[in-house]
Amino acid sequence: MPQSILTICNYETKIAPGAYFHLKTDWFESDEEIQTIIIDQNHVFSKLLSLYPKNFVMYLEQDPEGSIYRTNYPLFIREGNDFFEVDWEKKK
Numbered sequence: 001m002p003q004s005i006l007t008i009c010n011y012e013t014k015i016a017p018g019a020y021f022h023l024k025t026d027w028f029e030s031d032e033e034i035q036t037i038i039i040d041q042n043h044v045f046s047k048l049l050s051l052y053p054k055n056f057v058m059y060l061e062q063d064p065e066g067s068i069y070r071t072n073y074p075l076f077i078r079e080g081n082d083f084f085e086v087d088w089e090k091k092k
Contacts, residue, residue, distance in 0.1 A: 006049075009059050009070035013084065017066045022083040023075070028053040056086060 015021050025031070039047035046062040059070040069075065075084040 006059060009074045011071045011074040013069040013071070013075045015069070017064060018067070020082065021067065021069070024083045024085045025052070027086070032049070038042075054088075067069040073087060 023070070033053050035051040037049045037051075039049060041047070042065060046060065048060045048062075050058045050060070052058065057072045061068045061070075071086075074087045074090050076087050077084055
């Protein structure tokens with residue numbers, strides 16, 4: 001039986017309200033390759049599912065308390081950088 005997209009998102013990255021989140025995306029050509037589905041959105045709360053090339057999945061829940069990014073690969077920040085990268089080697 002195939003897995004639900006949300007059940008494969010085993011990794012979680014929390015971002016404080018107002019904090020900056022940037023994902024390094026040099027592993028594909030254009031943002032047009034990302035498919036984003038708005039699950040729920042209003043002026044206070046958002047739920048978005050983004051499907052990237054290379055089978056990378058990111059589910060975002062955002063509210064006044066901050067943002068939670070759930071992904072199927074872990075994210076990390078290298079020392080001295082201000083952007084997240086996908087750790088392609090550590091998938092569960």
